Amino acid sequence: MKELKGACLFGQSGGPTSVINASAAGVFLEALNQKNITRVYGAVHGIRGILHEELIDINQEDPKELEYLKNTPSSALGSVRYKLKDASVDDTDYKRLLEVFKKYDVRYFFYNGGNDSMDTCNKISKYLQQANYECRVIGVPKTIDNDLFGTDHCPGFASAAKYVATSTMEVYLDSHVYDTGLIVVIEVMGRHAGWLTAAASLANLKGCGADLIYLPEVDFDLDKFMADVKAVAAKTNNKAIIVVSEGIHDKDGKFIAEYGKDVAHDSFGHAQLGGVGLFLAGKINAELGVKVRAIELSLLQRCAAHCGSARDIEEAFNAGKMAVKYAISGETDKMVIFERKNQKDYEIEYKLVDLLYAANTEKKVPLEWINKEHNGVNEKFAEYALPLIQGELKFPLEDGLPRFAHLKKVMVQK
Amino acid sequence: MKELKGACLFGQSGGPTSVINASAAGVFLEALNQKNITRVYGAVHGIRGILHEELIDINQEDPKELEYLKNTPSSALGSVRYKLKDASVDDTDYKRLLEVFKKYDVRYFFYNGGNDSMDTCNKISKYLQQANYECRVIGVPKTIDNDLFGTDHCPGFASAAKYVATSTMEVYLDSHVYDTGLIVVIEVMGRHAGWLTAAASLANLKGCGADLIYLPEVDFDLDKFMADVKAVAAKTNNKAIIVVSEGIHDKDGKFIAEYGKDVAHDSFGHAQLGGVGLFLAGKINAELGVKVRAIELSLLQRCAAHCGSARDIEEAFNAGKMAVKYAISGETDKMVIFERKNQKDYEIEYKLVDLLYAANTEKKVPLEWINKEHNGVNEKFAEYALPLIQGELKFPLEDGLPRFAHLKKVMVQK
Numbered sequence: 001m002k003e004l005k006g007a008c009l010f011g012q013s014g015g016p017t018s019v020i021n022a023s024a025a026g027v028f029l030e031a032l033n034q035k036n037i038t039r040v041y042g043a044v045h046g047i048r049g050i051l052h053e054e055l056i057d058i059n060q061e062d063p064k065e066l067e068y069l070k071n072t073p074s075s076a077l078g079s080v081r082y083k084l085k086d087a088s089v090d091d092t093d094y095k096r097l098l099e100v101f102k103k104y105d106v107r108y109f110f111y112n113g114g115n116d117s118m119d120t121c122n123k124i125s126k127y128l129q130q131a132n133y134e135c136r137v138i139g140v141p142k143t144i145d146n147d148l149f150g151t152d153h154c155p156g157f158a159s160a161a162k163y164v165a166t167s168t169m170e171v172y173l174d175s176h177v178y179d180t181g182l183i184v185v186i187e188v189m190g191r192h193a194g195w196l197t198a199a200a201s202l203a204n205l206k207g208c209g210a211d212l213i214y215l216p217e218v219d220f221d222l223d224k225f226m227a228d229v230k231a232v233a234a235k236t237n238n239k240a241i242i243v244v245s246e247g248i249h250d251k252d253g254k255f256i257a258e259y260g261k262d263v264a265h266d267s268f269g270h271a272q273l274g275g276v277g278l279f280l281a282g283k284i285n286a287e288l289g290v291k292v293r294a295i296e297l298s299l300l301q302r303c304a305a306h307c308g309s310a311r312d313i314e315e316a317f318n319a320g321k322m323a324v325k326y327a328i329s330g331e332t333d334k335m336v337i338f339e340r341k342n343q344k345d346y347e348i349e350y351k352l353v354d355l356l357y358a359a360n361t362e363k364k365v366p367l368e369w370i371n372k373e374h375n376g377v378n379e380k381f382a383e384y385a386l387p388l389i390q391g392e393l394k395f396p397l398e399d400g401l402p403r404f405a406h407l408k409k410v411m412v413q414k
Numbered sequence: 415m416k417e418l419k420g421a422c423l424f425g426q427s428g429g430p431t432s433v434i435n436a437s438a439a440g441v442f443l444e445a446l447n448q449k450n451i452t453r454v455y456g457a458v459h460g461i462r463g464i465l466h467e468e469l470i471d472i473n474q475e476d477p478k479e480l481e482y483l484k485n486t487p488s489s490a491l492g493s494v495r496y497k498l499k500d501a502s503v504d505d506t507d508y509k510r511l512l513e514v515f516k517k518y519d520v521r522y523f524f525y526n527g528g529n530d531s532m533d534t535c536n537k538i539s540k541y542l543q544q545a546n547y548e549c550r551v552i553g554v555p556k557t558i559d560n561d562l563f564g565t566d567h568c569p570g571f572a573s574a575a576k577y578v579a580t581s582t583m584e585v586y587l588d589s590h591v592y593d594t595g596l597i598v599v600i601e602v603m604g605r606h607a608g609w610l611t612a613a614a615s616l617a618n619l620k621g622c623g624a625d626l627i628y629l630p631e632v633d634f635d636l637d638k639f640m641a642d643v644k645a646v647a648a649k650t651n652n653k654a655i656i657v658v659s660e661g662i663h664d665k666d667g668k669f670i671a672e673y674g675k676d677v678a679h680d681s682f683g684h685a686q687l688g689g690v691g692l693f694l695a696g697k698i699n700a701e702l703g704v705k706v707r708a709i710e711l712s713l714l715q716r717c718a719a720h721c722g723s724a725r726d727i728e729e730a731f732n733a734g735k736m737a738v739k740y741a742i743s744g745e746t747d748k749m750v751i752f753e754r755k756n757q758k759d760y761e762i763e764y765k766l767v768d769l770l771y772a773a774n775t776e777k778k779v780p781l782e783w784i785n786k787e788h789n790g791v792n793e794k795f796a797e798y799a800l801p802l803i804q805g806e807l808k809f810p811l812e813d814g815l816p817r818f819a820h821l822k823k824v825m826v827q828k
Contacts, residue, residue, distance in 0.1 A: 016587070016588045016591050045592070045593045048593060072587070073584050073587050073588060074584075074587035074588045074590075074591045075591045078591060078592070078593060079591045079592055080592065080593065081592070162814060162815075165815055166720050166815060166816060167714060167718075169815065169816055169818070170487050170488075170713075170714070170717040170718060170719060170720070170816070171713050171714065171717060173430070173486070173487055173488035173717060173818065174430045174487060174488045174713045174716065174717035175713060176488075177430050177488045177489045177492060177493045178459070178492070178493055178494065178495065179459045179462060179492065179494065184713070202815060203815070205813065205815070206812075206813075206815055206816070206818070208818070278692075293712060293713065295710070295712045295713060295714065296709070296710070298707060298709045299584075299585050299588045299589060299598070299707065299709060300581060300584070300585065300709065300714070302588065303584040303585060303587060303588035304581075304584060305584060306580050306584070306720075306721055307720055307721070309814065386813060386814070389813075389814035389815070390813070390814045391814070392811075397806075398620075399619070399620075399800060399803075399804070400576060400723065400800070400803035400804045400805070401576075401579055401580060401583065401616060401617070401619070401620055401803070402580060402583055402584070402620070404583070404587065404620070404622070
């Protein structure tokens, strides 16, 4: 293995999770310890911070505060949703990136994000190779959606899953308290993959779960849904918990959320969803005449660090750490993945997959884990997901409130 | 003090909190230890369970499971919203209650709830007195609204306050992550009292707080609100956290939630609120053209036992315990209250207030704690509320999920 000396640059991208900063801590604390890494930089707002040359000097941060990053949700450096054009179409951004990389002698580049971010990371990696600029590029996975290809699961998913399952249990107890009926529709994030929505089923293991769960992996039929709800309501004296993914759609691919409103699109061409829970709640109320509540878990589900999975935090930290170790060992153009060694005694290995495969390939809940009625998941899901939410969370408090990291964020002189 | 031997009956009433069952644990575990209490009963769905003679035999419960009640949200026995008519108008229910009390030799009656429940408790107490049936009646306070008269604060409030402040901090980090604007409107429960909404201001102590907070104690003006939002948005590059009480209303008393929809009423004549956050978010989006999210904390805020205040749990437990001790000592026709001994080193005494005063009197946030602009609270609120959310929560988990109490709920033979 050839030694490579130079600076390290880390960026965060895409939607926040509870543990994206745990990966940052892993990258930073490992990089600061590596003799071949001359300087550690953090990009402000991911790729945009590199283009604008807005870099934070991580060497000036207090290592104790970097430890606090493990329990600080969202992206401490700032995130971004910025789609790089293909270099063959327009290489302006790439030229600028290379210029900045050269200026700061960046020889290690780590990018933390989901599908779209791995696409960005892959494009940069390929461009740097083609430009013959030696730089080791490793992607660090992250997404509550759990839909990255090639890895058993993604950092961020388990903490959100624990929050969804815990909240479902708590809402179950709350909503079953009166002798009158109440149907609760809980809306969970996940545009195309239902992993997080399926996590509500973990509450069922404890007898406080969802009666009906709808994932975007299968088509949603409103009439069938109403029949399902009526059947449950008849059996339960109108008390039910229904959990739906924001991304459920009909057989023509139309989002059910669109049934009730117009839909805008973000810069990746994704429909801006939300509101499907409210729409379905209104429908149930109108047809059954019972009291209905829609609860959209919204941002809460992806930033609830106070309910994080200890195992998720540890793995997210290690993903960042291993990215640096692999890069130092000579690897590049890859993304860190988790490989589950065996099902019984949960254990994972940190391995690598080509960035090309990680980018833009979505991993969905296997259809054979979804029940025949398409309104729930079977025991396979719990076998998969339950090990991920284990461990005893040590969540630092100060005055009874979360103690989040305080970074100095000293900007590097341009 | 005259000794009184007989059974004890406990009921839960009104909206759930995270710690209402902690008070149940306090009542049950203390009552089971008292030699003058011959039997301990729990009423299913509060007053309705007494009328229907649906009683649970608490003596058959495992004391270890009763301990788990401390961390089990909602009302384990079932709750109720049932308004007793004045006995002078219709004494049917009262006669039936007396019949059941006599049949089971109930000499100790404890009722756990908020304003409306204390009204019920007071009416029962007065009727039993007038009927010359010897029974010691003690109310146990409970409400996330924190609006009960005569007590420094109410069990349930602090846990919900901790959840609101914690969630505000987390949502702050999540929503400030991009370099594009996002305004978040968080809707908090509280029809007439803004205590819980004001709890969002605790997040401000940590630099991750709300820019604007609106309480129902003062009139809300939509034009002034929009001017406030615009002023903040101009300073913050369109990033803002706005926290509103569900109960904000205009100078004519009309709920802002009603601006967007028709309003139903519950059996106490309260308007069924919800949706004010969504309404205001739509308004902001339409006028400012920025991305806006409405997050309704909904049931989550009152059942999030996983984020409970350790001090709140302890006090709720003690409130139940002290209710039994006071009754045994001869007290009746009272509600347990908390008296704060001093501000610096937080300490409370468990005292009593006449049920008559506790019933139907609402305690609101003092106007001098609200800022001049009517869009925030001053340091007085934090001085009051911060001590209430302290302590290290020991939240029992099993398989990474909450370990709630499993009661046998053996029904008493009619």
